[in-house]
Amino acid sequence: MYSIEAQGLTKDFKIVQSREGMKGAFRDLFDRQYRTIRAVDEIDLRINPGEIVGYIGENGAGKSTTIKMLTGILQPTSGDLKVNGYDPHGEREQFVKTIGVVFGQRSQLWWDLAVRESFRLLKKLYSIPDEDYHRHLNRLTEVLEMGPLLEQPVRKLSLGQRMRCELAAALIHQPRLLFLDEPTIGLDVLVKENIRRFLKQINEEYGTTILLTTHDLSDIEALSHRVVMLDKGKIIYNGGLPELSKQWGGGPRLYLELKEEWALSALQDFTKDISAEWQHIEGRCYRVGLTGPDPSVSEVLSRVVPHASIKEIRIEEAKTEDIVRRIYQEGVPHA
Amino acid sequence: MLEKYMELMRLRFLMMLAYRVNYYSGIIIYSLNIGVYYFLWMAIYGDQSSINGTSSVQMATYVAVAWMSRAFYFNNLDREIAQEIRDGTVAVQLLRPYSYVLGKGFQGLGEGVFRLLLFSVPGMVIVSFIFPIQLPSDASTWGWFAISLLFGFIINTQINVLTGLMAFFILNNMGMIRAKRVIIDLLSGLVIPITFFPGWAKEILSYLPFQGISYVPSTILAKGVPLAEVITFLEVQLIWTVLLWVPIRLLWINARRRLVVQGG
Amino acid sequence: MTSSKLFIDYFMQYVKTRLQYRSDFLVQMVTDIMFQAVNLVFILVVFSHTTQLSSWSREEVIFIYGYFLVPFSIFAAFFNLWEFNERYIIKGELDRVLTRPVHSLFQVMMETMTPESLSGAVTGLAVMGWAAWEMELDFYWYDPLFFILFILGGAAVYGGLYIMLTSISLFSDSKTDIQPIMYNIGNYGRYPIDIYNKVIQIVLTWLMPFAFVGFYPASFLLHDERWLTFAMFTPVMGLIWFSLGVLVWNLGIKNYRGAGS
Numbered sequence: 001m002y003s004i005e006a007q008g009l010t011k012d013f014k015i016v017q018s019r020e021g022m023k024g025a026f027r028d029l030f031d032r033q034y035r036t037i038r039a040v041d042e043i044d045l046r047i048n049p050g051e052i053v054g055y056i057g058e059n060g061a062g063k064s065t066t067i068k069m070l071t072g073i074l075q076p077t078s079g080d081l082k083v084n085g086y087d088p089h090g091e092r093e094q095f096v097k098t099i100g101v102v103f104g105q106r107s108q109l110w111w112d113l114a115v116r117e118s119f120r121l122l123k124k125l126y127s128i129p130d131e132d133y134h135r136h137l138n139r140l141t142e143v144l145e146m147g148p149l150l151e152q153p154v155r156k157l158s159l160g161q162r163m164r165c166e167l168a169a170a171l172i173h174q175p176r177l178l179f180l181d182e183p184t185i186g187l188d189v190l191v192k193e194n195i196r197r198f199l200k201q202i203n204e205e206y207g208t209t210i211l212l213t214t215h216d217l218s219d220i221e222a223l224s225h226r227v228v229m230l231d232k233g234k235i236i237y238n239g240g241l242p243e244l245s246k247q248w249g250g251g252p253r254l255y256l257e258l259k260e261e262w263a264l265s266a267l268q269d270f271t272k273d274i275s276a277e278w279q280h281i282e283g284r285c286y287r288v289g290l291t292g293p294d295p296s297v298s299e300v301l302s303r304v305v306p307h308a309s310i311k312e313i314r315i316e317e318a319k320t321e322d323i324v325r326r327i328y329q330e331g332v333p334h335a
Numbered sequence: 336m337l338e339k340y341m342e343l344m345r346l347r348f349l350m351m352l353a354y355r356v357n358y359y360s361g362i363i364i365y366s367l368n369i370g371v372y373y374f375l376w377m378a379i380y381g382d383q384s385s386i387n388g389t390s391s392v393q394m395a396t397y398v399a400v401a402w403m404s405r406a407f408y409f410n411n412l413d414r415e416i417a418q419e420i421r422d423g424t425v426a427v428q429l430l431r432p433y434s435y436v437l438g439k440g441f442q443g444l445g446e447g448v449f450r451l452l453l454f455s456v457p458g459m460v461i462v463s464f465i466f467p468i469q470l471p472s473d474a475s476t477w478g479w480f481a482i483s484l485l486f487g488f489i490i491n492t493q494i495n496v497l498t499g500l501m502a503f504f505i506l507n508n509m510g511m512i513r514a515k516r517v518i519i520d521l522l523s524g525l526v527i528p529i530t531f532f533p534g535w536a537k538e539i540l541s542y543l544p545f546q547g548i549s550y551v552p553s554t555i556l557a558k559g560v561p562l563a564e565v566i567t568f569l570e571v572q573l574i575w576t577v578l579l580w581v582p583i584r585l586l587w588i589n590a591r592r593r594l595v596v597q598g599g
Numbered sequence: 600m601t602s603s604k605l606f607i608d609y610f611m612q613y614v615k616t617r618l619q620y621r622s623d624f625l626v627q628m629v630t631d632i633m634f635q636a637v638n639l640v641f642i643l644v645v646f647s648h649t650t651q652l653s654s655w656s657r658e659e660v661i662f663i664y665g666y667f668l669v670p671f672s673i674f675a676a677f678f679n680l681w682e683f684n685e686r687y688i689i690k691g692e693l694d695r696v697l698t699r700p701v702h703s704l705f706q707v708m709m710e711t712m713t714p715e716s717l718s719g720a721v722t723g724l725a726v727m728g729w730a731a732w733e734m735e736l737d738f739y740w741y742d743p744l745f746f747i748l749f750i751l752g753g754a755a756v757y758g759g760l761y762i763m764l765t766s767i768s769l770f771s772d773s774k775t776d777i778q779p780i781m782y783n784i785g786n787y788g789r790y791p792i793d794i795y796n797k798v799i800q801i802v803l804t805w806l807m808p809f810a811f812v813g814f815y816p817a818s819f820l821l822h823d824e825r826w827l828t829f830a831m832f833t834p835v836m837g838l839i840w841f842s843l844g845v846l847v848w849n850l851g852i853k854n855y856r857g858a859g860s
Contacts, residue, residue, distance in 0.1 A: 013856060018353065022345075025352040029453075032355065068857045073697045075853050089853070093700045101698040108695055112616045124608045125699050127601065153619075356767060364784060367807075370799050371787045378653045378794035379645055386648050418685065505622070509681070510630035520783075521637045527644050 001085060003177050003209040004047040004070060009079035011040040011065050039065040041233035042079065047226075049176070052203055052210040054220035054241075057230035058328055063213045064181065066230070070211070071101050071179055084177055097126060100170035104182035107162065108169045109154045115165050116150040119172060126173035133172070140168040143198060160191035167195070171202065178202075180212035184219055196222045217321050231328065244323060254288040254297055255281075255314040262286075262308055270303040284311070339433050340441040347445030361454060365402060366462075372398045372526065373466055387530050389558065394528075396468040397557040401525050401549050403455040403462075408488040408548060410443040413512045416499025426594060436496055436587060443492050471559055479565050483552040486572035490547045493579040494519070500583070503590040524550025544575040602705060609709035617715075627715050631675070635668060635722050638786060655791045659821060662730035666820065667789040667813035668723025670753030674812075675716040677708055678758045684768040686711075694857060704762065704848050742820060748834045749816035755837030756811045757785060762844030769851025788813040792826070804829070811836045 017033040018024065040062040047053050057063045068074040069081065072088035072095055081088060086095035102108070109118040123133045141147055144164045149157060157165065163183065170178060180199075184192045200223060202208050214220060220227060220241065227244060229237035237244060261284050268278050277289040288300055297315055304310065351357075373395055380391045389397070416439060419425040428435050463470065471477065498515050501508050520526055522545040529540055529550045540546055551568045554560060560568070617624050642664060646657040687693040687707060696706045730736075788809030792800055803810040811833045819830035 016353075022349065025349045029352050029355060029358060065857070068694070071698055073694050074855065074857050092697065093702065096698050097700045099698070103694065106691055106695060110612065110616070112619055113612065117612060117615060121608055121612055124605055125701055356771060367784060367787075367799070367802065371784075371790075371795065374795045374799065375645075375790060379649050381649060381651065381653065383649070505626070508626075510623075510626045513681075514630040514633045517634055517637045521640065526641060531648060532644060533647060 001049075002046050002082070003049045003051070003084060004045060004211070005080075005082045006043055006045040006070075007080040009040060009043040009045070009066070009069065009081055010038065010077050011062075011069060011074065012036050012038050012077045038233055040069070040076075043230075043233075043235055045228065045235065045238075047209060047211065049209050050203070050207045051226060052199070052212070052224050054224035054227045055211055055213045055230065056217070056220065056227060056324065057213075061230045062233040063230055067179055067181055067211070067213060071099060072096055097173060098176050100173070100175035100178045102163075102166050102170045102178075102180045102183055104163070104180075104185040107154065108166055109162070111155050112153060114151050114153055115146070115157075118154065118165075118169060119150075122169060122172050128173055132174070136172060136174060137168075140171060143201065144168055160187050163187060163191070163195065167198065171208075174206070175208070177209045177211070180210065180214075182214055183212060184214060184216055192216075192219070199223060217324060229324070229327070236327070252290055252297060253316045254290065254300060255312075255316065256286045256288065256304070256310055257312040258284045258286065259309040259311050260284065267304070267308075270307060271300060274299060274303075276300050340437060343433075343438050344441045344445035344448070347442040348449050351446055351449040358453070361406075361450070362458070365406060365454070365458060369399055369402045369462060369466075372402070389528065389530065392467060392469050393558050395466055396470065397528055397553050399459065399462045399466060399468050400470075400556045401553040403459050404484055404487065404549060404552055405525060406450040406455045406458070407447045407484060408491045409450075410446050410492065410495060412439050412443045412492060413495040413499040413515065414509075415439070416496065417502035417508055417512060420499070420502040420590075429591070429594070436583060439496060440489075440492050443495070444488070447488055471556065476556065476559065479569070480552055480556040483547075483555055483565075483569055483572060486569065486576060487548045487552050489576045490544050490572065490579065491519070491523075493576065493583060494544070494548075496583055497579070497586065500586045500590055503586070503593055519545060519548065522546075523548040524553065528554070544579060547572040547575050602701075605701065605705075606709065609712070610714065613712065613714065624715060627713055628718060631672075631716055631719050632722070635719060638664065638789075639726070652791060653794045656734075658730045658734045660791070662727055662734070662736075662821060663791070663813055663817040664789050665723045665726030665728075665730060666817040667753075667786075668726065669720045670750040670757065670812050671785070672717050672719030672723065673750065673754040674757040674761070675719065676714050677712050677754075678761050679711045679713045679716075680707070680761060680765040682711075683707065683765045688768050691857075693855065697852070697855075703852055704845060736821070745816075745830075746820065749819070749830070752834035752837030753812040753816060755841040756808050756833075759837070759840030759842070759844030760807060762841075763847045766844075766847045766851040769848070769855050785809050785812065790814065791818075808836055808840065 014034045014036050016028075017035045019027055019033070043066065055063055055066070065074065069076050070083055070088060072083075072092040075089040084095065084098040086098070088095050109115065110121070119137060122128075128136075141150065144167060146164055146168060149161055149165060154162065154165070167183075183199075184195060187195070196219065199210060203210055210223070212219065212223070224241065226239065227237065227241050228235055229244075264278055264280050264286075267286065271278070271288075275290070279287040279289070281287055290297070290300070301310075301313075376394050376398060377391065380386060380394065384391060386394075416425075419428065425435070428438075431438070459470075462468065494515070498508070498512055501511060505511065522540060522543065524546060525548075529537060529546055532540060551572060555565060555568065639661075642657070642660055645652070646660070650657070652660055687696070693703070693707075696703050696710075699706060731738075784807060786809075787799075788803055788811070790813075792803060792810050792814050795803070800810075811829070815826050815829040816833045818826045
């Protein structure tokens, strides 16, 4: 059984179309026009138990809407969806016992009360047996170093302290599946580091499946086995992070300064049987993008050296962030 | 200078047009209010044709006018201000190049004008067909009414602003806001014309600003008051609009200081 | 009976929170008393000008008012949904509620309840007691039984209606100011229904059935049998309207669009 199995998952929103100006507003009062926008557009997604999947996309790409459907908050407009074997919205009350949710910008805890009180109420809400509760809370307290925080009111905690408590709150009922929406937003590097380590640990220890959205790609680099990238409501990439770089011309780039200036077409001739993209930067400087399946830097060099003498070489590894940015800017190259 | 405020007013007017549910439900609810109070008062009159020198027709007219005026002077600025203070957006508003309090006032006016035009005027026409009410036909009475209604709006808005600003000092003043609403409905003469209160209460109420909100404008239109009395009425309203500025200023200056101390 | 256990837990939580903000507690009490006083003042002033309100005496009207306070205070304590739109829709707290394994309406009610409003029931009983004593009203052994059924039914009518109004926020995110105005209209069920004309009687009986919160059941306790059928119908109306409320709420949850994006 998959942790998450979605087929043709779609969400439409009906929004009011306002007319312009005073006259338009008067007309709106009596006769209103609507427009339908599709926030999530026939997504197919399968996630196996124990996977950590990063879910990325620009603002408005449909990330939150998807997460809200997966967690049972929103009802999908169409499509089939099974999460942990449940229909999330239809069987909400049963279903949510099997998941944990952390919204980075919104607290799950009771603002005015001590952290421990929040846990106590959660225990009742999820009807967790006493023994399980104590054992698990102790473990979480130890791992997340929450000991000194338990007796403090939530509103007095720092963002990093609060996030640790939020994580504990989302895990107190030992869910099989954990949703994290921007879990590291606004945190400093050290705290981020700790939280990532913790997530890895629970994933390994309990086999908890994790789906996280984030703006910080280093979260994904550190955690995810797999990345799902969303744009305008559609999945545009679904696979490993290293493959993402390869598939989209994110391979290393070679910067060459030659002894003399060459025509671009002549240089392209040397490498016409391998997929290297030549670009003239200025003067005697050229850039070679290595895009195809496994063209190596040495391969390119071995083609060039017999003809042109090289003055300087610089190799630049592509950063995921650049690739992602490029995908958004230039669209999907191979779709 | 005034342009900015007029723009705020226009924006609020447009916003009100967008709240359709509010508009339609408002019509139903105000009709019900007028209906209920009409029958309630007619039951009180019973066989008496006049109480306290007010005839039953005048009373019916008073009920209709008072509720339709309420549509104009009523606004939720108290809640709005309190909310902005609690969630901290007031600090952002302070950066804008106009007076916060005055800006709010004009937004309230936009709301009032909206309801006056789309709500009270058509409503009044309909009500005058259903219930036996008598509206004056001379232009001067309507003129005096218009002036005193505007004063009524100002006084009510000032009290709303005051209540809203209390949020700076009391964390949760929602209860206060609700209580204030009920008290104003009672003491302003909306549900009971002030002449109907017992002597001692009338005496106390004459020293309070609430009469200027509903009782004064409604009486001018519904009962037909001699000019000398109209002038006295307007004087009282004028005095209160001036007096109420004092606590608003004081509270505001104090509140701003707090904002600075707390670091916004 | 997990929900009653949960209720106790929420209640304890509530008490702990309240102890931190004692002034709020006081303000709430004062506000409630003010509400009650204002309405009593209206009745007293009215009866200084007349002895009868279409065949109803001052004591009878006051009795009805006192009765009304009891179901109303139950309503006010557990259906404190005034700020639902701001807190749960705009600030997005409903998202959190929906990720927990308990019915969403129950959670919202528990999180917003103000049990101190129940003090209104005490005031109401005192007012009723005073009026009954003044009128030398007799009670039958079954009166308390009906009284309990009636107040539960009345509170359910009020609550159901209010849930429906609150649910509007789930369908449209534009703000509504209906709820506070509705609060006033609820008061109209306190006056003898025969002073109104047919249209308003129908509205207060079937469309916004506030007469079931105040007048109909109170008239039974006053041993006036003209509205006996309506009075007996109170618990049924409570059941119907509360179910309707929950139904509309559930529909709204299906329709809920989520906060932000």
